[in-house]
Amino acid sequence: MKDLSIYIHIPFCKEKCFYCDFLSFKGKEEYFEKYQIALLKEIEEFAILNKNKYIVKTIFIGGGTPSILPIGYIEGIATKIYNLFNVDKNVEFTIEANPGTLSYEKIKSFKDSNINRISVGLQAYQNSLLKKIGRIHTIEEFLQNYENIRKVGFDNVNIDLMFSLPTQTENDFKETLTNISKLQPEHISTYSLILEEGTKFYSMYEKGEFELFSDELDRKLYYMAIDILQKNGYNLYEISNFCKPKKECKHNIVYWTRKEYIGFGLGASSLIDEKRIINTNNFNDYINFKNDREIEILEKRHMYSEFMFLGLRMIKGIKKSDFYKEFNISIDSIYKKEIDKFIKNGLLIEDNDYLRLSKKGIDLSNVVFSEFI
Ligand code: SF4
Structure with missing residues (x-):
């Protein structure tokens, strides 16, 4: 299960x-x-x-x-x-x-x-x-x-x-x-x-x-x-x-770690079977059992970017090996340029297998996240 x-x-x-x-x-x-x-x-x-x-x-x-x-x-x-x-x-x-x-x-x-x-x-x-x-x-x-x-x-x-x-x-x-x-x-x-x-x-x-x-x-x-x-x-x-x-x-x-969840109710969103599903946000439709869902089959690029900007919200950061485990491709082959740039300008810190936001990176987190989106 x-x-x-x-x-x-x-x-x-x-x-x-x-x-x-x-x-x-x-x-x-x-x-x-x-x-x-x-x-x-x-x-x-x-x-x-x-x-x-x-x-x-x-x-x-x-x-x-x-x-x-x-x-x-x-x-x-x-x-x-x-x-x-x-x-x-x-x-x-x-x-x-x-x-x-x-x-x-x-x-x-x-x-x-x-x-x-x-x-x-x-x-x-x-x-x-x-x-x-x-x-x-x-x-x-x-x-x-x-x-x-x-x-x-x-x-x-x-x-x-x-x-x-x-x-x-x-x-x-x-x-x-x-x-x-x-x-x-x-x-x-x-x-x-x-x-x-x-x-x-x-x-x-x-x-x-x-x-x-x-x-x-x-x-x-x-x-x-x-x-x-x-x-x-x-x-x-x-x-x-x-x-x-x-x-x-x-x-x-x-x-934050992109595990599977199902959302029930008006406007609720789900991440399931590599799909993002969003329920109708029309109240009358919902209570009348008409739930037109928006279904987006996530492309790999989209999943990589979610992994980065959601995971980096956590203070301990993301594990590079987890990226590999999840997508069977190394993080560097996708984001080396961005990661190197943020390490160089002090927004990201590399700590063995972990990548995390620095204090300055937390203050400018929107800048970091938008680069991965
Ligand atoms: S209006 Fe918004 S913030 Fe206020 S109680 Fe309702 S959901 Fe919470």
């Missing part, structure tokens, strides 16, 4: 955060049930076609805000997966959750559904800032949720944070990092604001309502995060992700 990871997309949120361009909608509560029916049907169809072909190593229910669903929905999804797939006994099973949508009972129901990892979207530790970025919750609600998550017995928790947010100060971010470190979650993600077209922030920015952080200040905040989190026992293992020893997110590593 082959290893498989499963991603499940729940495209509902209470409100749309001002920075967010993810495929998620507010105000669609009346469609929860129809969506669930379409989702379970999609899962079932795949499972029947692929009976006993896979062993499921990781499951990730993301969104949107999966925790917005009333108790019963997530259990329904988990039960379906457990009934139809061979699930590894050491599976990493994550759900994304947002404060403001989480009761003690809901957290307990996640645990009862075999979920063993919760990823909480917090973003910032200041109520005024949370309001300014369109979050629906307060810091007090987050703390209450966090306490309940621990009380229920979750021992693998991620907290998502953001920096370079409009009006955020260095001190705000420092306070966020310090206070979150004190809680000692097993995993912390920190993402810098990216202004995405179509978001509320995008139109506010166009109207001149705020200024973006300079690259210099953005980098300063990033290195402040590394400094504070490392002092508190966290390892930076991917450009934006920190964890306690052995608490890396296995599901995300599947993406």
Whole structure:
């Protein structure tokens, strides 16, 4: 049996955060049930076609805000997966959750559904800032949720944070990092604001309502995060992700190392049998069982480039011998020119079999990645 990871997309949120361009909608509560029916049907169809072909190593229910669903929905999804797939006994099973949508009972129901990892979207530790970025919750609600998550017995928790947010100060971010470190979650993600077209922030920015952080200040905040989190026992293992020893997110590593995964739900993407498949992102079509998928048969060149720009996100880098194992061709015969250039200008470091980004390479990672695309 082959290893498989499963991603499940729940495209509902209470409100749309001002920075967010993810495929998620507010105000669609009346469609929860129809969506669930379409989702379970999609899962079932795949499972029947692929009976006993896979062993499921990781499951990730993301969104949107999966925790917005009333108790019963997530259990329904988990039960379906457990009934139809061979699930590894050491599976990493994550759900994304947002404060403001989480009761003690809901957290307990996640645990009862075999979920063993919760990823909480917090973003910032200041109520005024949370309001300014369109979050629906307060810091007090987050703390209450966090306490309940621990009380229920979750021992693998991620907290998502953001920096370079409009009006955020260095001190705000420092306070966020310090206070979150004190809680000692097993995993912390920190993402810098990216202004995405179509978001509320995008139109506010166009109207001149705020200024973006300079690259210099953005980098300063990033290195402040590394400094504070490392002092508190966290390892930076991917450009934006920190964890306690052995608490890396296995599901995300599947993406970065191009292992196979299947995505179920609106707009979900899959990498399977050397094909990239993307579900329809038309909500009405999806709930009416019309899932026109985009299917791309990956050419070798495309796979090589994914191997490079996804793998180099990890701080330990990529193994040249893994490239050979996967494609039966040496990395140098494809990318010698680019690799030599980046080593020469100090963006890449070669360390025996490994190639990884240097500190300067992390700062200019987009330049490095775009060269491999
Ligand atoms: S809760 Fe998450 S998915 Fe929903 S709008 Fe906010 S950032 Fe986007």
